[in-house]
Amino acid sequence: MTIKPTHMHRTACSAFVPGERLDIAATGAGVLSGKTFGVKDLIDVEGRRTGGGNPVWRAAASGAAKHADAVRLLLAAGARCVGKTVTDELAFSLEGANAHYGTPVNPRNPDWLPGGSSSGSAVAVATGQCDFSLGTDTGGSVRAPAAFCGVYGFRPSHGAVSIEGVLPFAPSYDTVGWFARDARLLREIGETLLPAANAPAVHRVRLVEDALDHVEKAVADDMVHAGGAIATDDPVKLFNEFPLAELSATYQTVQGYEINRSLGARIAEIRPDFGASIKARFESVRRIGEGEYGEALKVRQAFARHLVRVCPADTALILPVSPVAWLTHEETEETLGEFYGRALGLNAVAGHSGAPLVQLGAASGGRGIACSLLGAPGADRALLDLTERLSGQFRSDHA
DSSP states (O other): OOOOOOOOOOOEEOSEEEEEEEEEOOSSOSTTTTOEEEEETTBOOBTSBOOTTOHHHHHHOOBBSSOOHHHHHHHHTTOEEEEEEOOSGGGOOSSOOBTTTBEEOOTTOTTBOOOSSSHHHHHHHHTTSSSEEEEEESSSTTHHHHHHHTOEEEEOOTTTSOOTTBOOSSTTTOEEEEEESSHHHHHHHHHHHSOOOOSOOOOEEEEBGGGGGGSOHHHHHHHHHHHHHHOOSOOBOOSSSSOHHHHHHHHHHHHHHHHHHHHHHHHHHHOOOOOHHHHHHHHHHTTOOHHHHHHHHHHHHHHHHHHHHHSOTTEEEEEOSOSSSOOBTTOOHHHHHHHHHHHHHHHHHHHHHTOOEEEOSSOSSSSSOOOEEEOOTTOHHHHHHHHHHHGGGSOOSOO
16 A cells, blocks of 8 residues: 655644534543543544544534543543544544644644644644643554654553544554653553553663664664663664564555455445545555455564564563654655655554554654653553653653
């Protein structure tokens, strides 16, 4: 499957879905009492239509019969919901632009894209319009906007947080993640949404050395800086047996096949008016056959076994989620195509294995990008605990 970049007129927009600000009171009290949150418009809020970033999709939807599980749990823990946030159309982008609603403004630099597809959720947190927000992450849709907007972002282990009430995209990769401006709140959200801890504490941190071969110098410098600050053990190599290009192609095949299976019939039924590049992406996934999908699954499963050996339960890996420190609104098609090829491969490390990953909210070297920490599948709470312990070592532009 070929990912074509999004090209459209540069139109700025709010972080929230136009005309739909909410004020849904908490239903209980707890660790999140007094906090406010936004909800990506792929996640159900009772009585509201889930629009998926597309006006035709929204018009064809009915009001949700109940809150998504994650929303319900947050309200019960004392948080108040203040709105649905803008998403790239049906989550099929890492850029943060939307042909219908425009592009939420990246507060770090208005010339930069905010990253997608949870663009509105990241911007709402980065600008202080809410304390935290929910996003979805399949191939990087929490991780990329967290990196570009300079906030903390967390993708949980696959299956650790219920996706009931969430518009499916590629279900074997889909997760509900979240954004916050500080590590403590990031952990407190995890206390609310995650199952009880069942993994040992993380006390080993290692840099994925060969990831540096696939990122620009500024990003590589920041990864090395982070390694010098927090690594406890020697660097490791992750891509020697599984080249990044193979991981990216495998991801795009599995994801694309599942997207068509999840959404193809509904798209054919209601015929949404997608932006040109999003339309091309949905058309391309229709051509992925079952044989191609099956072969890609074998590579995915082999890589998952490989990662378990490299990253056991007591270990976290320093890994970049983006090959570049930022993307501007004026990137060429060639540059954006190169970004997708590498970014999808880097983010497939967590996706293929179902592992949790936290994108740190502070640039670790001052160049505008922050490192991420990848944990073993099921080590979500231990990874969030580690992040809070390390948070004082990183400069935050938004804390």
